[in-house]
Amino acid sequence: MKNNYEGLPVAKNEILTAAFEDLTSEGLGVAKVDGYPLFVVDGLPGETATIKVTKLGKSYGFARIVERLTTSEDRIPTTDVLGTRVGTMPLQHMRYSAQLAFKQNMVVQDLKRIAKLPNIKVHETIGMSNPWGYRNKAQIPVRGKDGKLVTGFFRKGTHELIPMENFHIQDPKIDEAILKVRDILQEYGIKPYDERKNIGNIRHIMVRRGYYTGEMMIVLVTRTAKLFPLSKIIPDIREALPEVVSIVQNVNPRRTNVILGEENIVLYGEDAYHDTLLGHTFAISSKSFYQINPKQTEELYSLALEAAKLTGKETVVDAYCGIGTISLALADKAEHVFAMEIVPDAIEMAKRNAEENNISNVTFEVGAAEELLPQWAEKGVKADVILVDPPRKGLELSFIDAAVEMNPDRIVYVSCNPSTLARDLALFDEKGFKATEVTPVDLFPQTLHVECVVALENVNK
Numbered sequence: 001m002k003n004n005y006e007g008l009p010v011a012k013n014e015i016l017t018a019a020f021e022d023l024t025s026e027g028l029g030v031a032k033v034d035g036y037p038l039f040v041v042d043g044l045p046g047e048t049a050t051i052k053v054t055k056l057g058k059s060y061g062f063a064r065i066v067e068r069l070t071t072s073e074d075r076i077p078t079t080d081v082l083g084t085r086v087g088t089m090p091l092q093h094m095r096y097s098a099q100l101a102f103k104q105n106m107v108v109q110d111l112k113r114i115a116k117l118p119n120i121k122v123h124e125t126i127g128m129s130n131p132w133g134y135r136n137k138a139q140i141p142v143r144g145k146d147g148k149l150v151t152g153f154f155r156k157g158t159h160e161l162i163p164m165e166n167f168h169i170q171d172p173k174i175d176e177a178i179l180k181v182r183d184i185l186q187e188y189g190i191k192p193y194d195e196r197k198n199i200g201n202i203r204h205i206m207v208r209r210g211y212y213t214g215e216m217m218i219v220l221v222t223r224t225a226k227l228f229p230l231s232k233i234i235p236d237i238r239e240a241l242p243e244v245v246s247i248v249q250n251v252n253p254r255r256t257n258v259i260l261g262e263e264n265i266v267l268y269g270e271d272a273y274h275d276t277l278l279g280h281t282f283a284i285s286s287k288s289f290y291q292i293n294p295k296q297t298e299e300l301y302s303l304a305l306e307a308a309k310l311t312g313k314e315t316v317v318d319a320y321c322g323i324g325t326i327s328l329a330l331a332d333k334a335e336h337v338f339a340m341e342i343v344p345d346a347i348e349m350a351k352r353n354a355e356e357n358n359i360s361n362v363t364f365e366v367g368a369a370e371e372l373l374p375q376w377a378e379k380g381v382k383a384d385v386i387l388v389d390p391p392r393k394g395l396e397l398s399f400i401d402a403a404v405e406m407n408p409d410r411i412v413y414v415s416c417n418p419s420t421l422a423r424d425l426a427l428f429d430e431k432g433f434k435a436t437e438v439t440p441v442d443l444f445p446q447t448l449h450v451e452c453v454v455a456l457e458n459v460n461k
């Protein structure tokens with residue numbers, strides 16, 4: 001961003017008094033100077049502060065707080081400043097009720113601004129009674145300092161590791177497991193990955209834990225396949241962590257920010273652990289998507305099932321099905337479910353999960369939803385209900401066209417990104433699939449993320 005735009009009402013390094021009027025979707029306070037917005041870390045609406053301008057752009061700039069002059073009622077003491085520094089808890093300075101209101105408002109604004117559908121009612125965000133310690137999965141980088149292995153998280157926007165032991169939003173048993181595994185690797189002299197020189201071995205420790213089962217999976221992400229002495233490391237991990245049912249080594253030799261590599265070597269058990277969700281038991285592999293907040297996932301999926309209004313006679317499509325979590329819940333209430341997912345390993349798990357739960361009215365297929373649904377539509381597959389749960393980028397046009405062509409009674413949209421949800425709701429709206437209400441659910445307290453459920457009724461039917 002350039003810093004030399006002419007005619008701006010503020011100058012770089014200028015110190016001024018500002019009042020925060022709003023929050024961006026990144027959680028930054030917005031202060032306006034003659035209509036020109038300055039984005040400020042840690043500013044809350046209703047507060048005033050002395051700020052210093054740090055960067056200027058043509059239509060907006062950035063500033064930092066020098067001194068807070070008045071404090072919002074929504075401000076609470078920070079639990080751990082490191083969580084802000086590394087970006088794991090960007091909203092921790094906000095009272096939880098204010099976080100929920102912020103997320104509801106984010107959805108309202110996207111529906112107005114992007115979808116131009118201001119009349120859709122957005123319910124209050126469904127929150128947690130205890131918005132801490134909820135994550136069932138952690139992927140923690142390991143680096144070296146003073147001859148020791150250090151675990152923590154990267155400072156926001158950098159690869160500088162800040163040592164951290166308590167993440168506050170993770171299951172405390174996961175925090176504890178990370179430290180125990182780190183210390184065992186340290187004891188046997190496993191070298192930390194040095195990404196600048198591309199030497200050393202241990203890159204990340206991943207821990208996943210079943211909320212209901214307590215089963216734990218440990219994934220050691222290494223640069224090379226060598227990991228010596230396994231005959232000592234594995235029994236030591238099992239002894240230190242009796243909940244462990246699976247230890248996997250994932251080899252990632254590439255210089256990349258992507259955590260997992262292609263190759264998996266199973267060191268103990270199998271590449272799976274179990275958890276239950278809405279009464280079904282799921283085998284989950286190290287590379288499969290599985291929602292990270294189990295209690296709130298049950299809330300979210302229950303709302304999605306309710307929105308589907310199934311009577312037992314319907315044919316349902318579950319697109320972006322992962323390991324079949326929603327598919328099996330739908331199958332209990334439908335005649336048949338056709339489910340699709342792009343990751344072959346997840347579909348293998350989904351088939352196994354259907355079998356292990358004695359569910360036979362689901363058909364799973366591997367493929368890209370934007371290619372498979374048009375093929376299914378062409379083959380004449382008719383769905384009464386289509387449920388979608390896409391990644392953050394939302395739906396492709398070819399998927400939307402095929403969904404409309406199938407002429408279902410309704411489409412249930414589970415979304416993890418309000419802006420792509422808004423974009424897609426507008427496209428469906430033009431084609432006669434209308435939403436009247438959206439329910440946000442908070443699966444990620446202390447962060448900027450929110451999930452939503454919405455039913456789109458086919459008004460032409």
Ligand SMILES: C[S@@+](CC[C@H](N)C(=O)[O-])C[C@H]1O[C@@H](n2cnc3c(N)ncnc32)[C@H](O)[C@@H]1O
Nearest residue numbers: 289320321322325341342343368369389390391
């Ligand atoms: C938000 S997750 C939902 C998974 C599942 N419904 C659940 O709740 O566990 C999105 C899923 O879509 C899959 N996916 C990503 N792109 C896809 C595509 N183009 N076609 C089909 N599936 C895709 C991902 O692998 C992931 O499993």
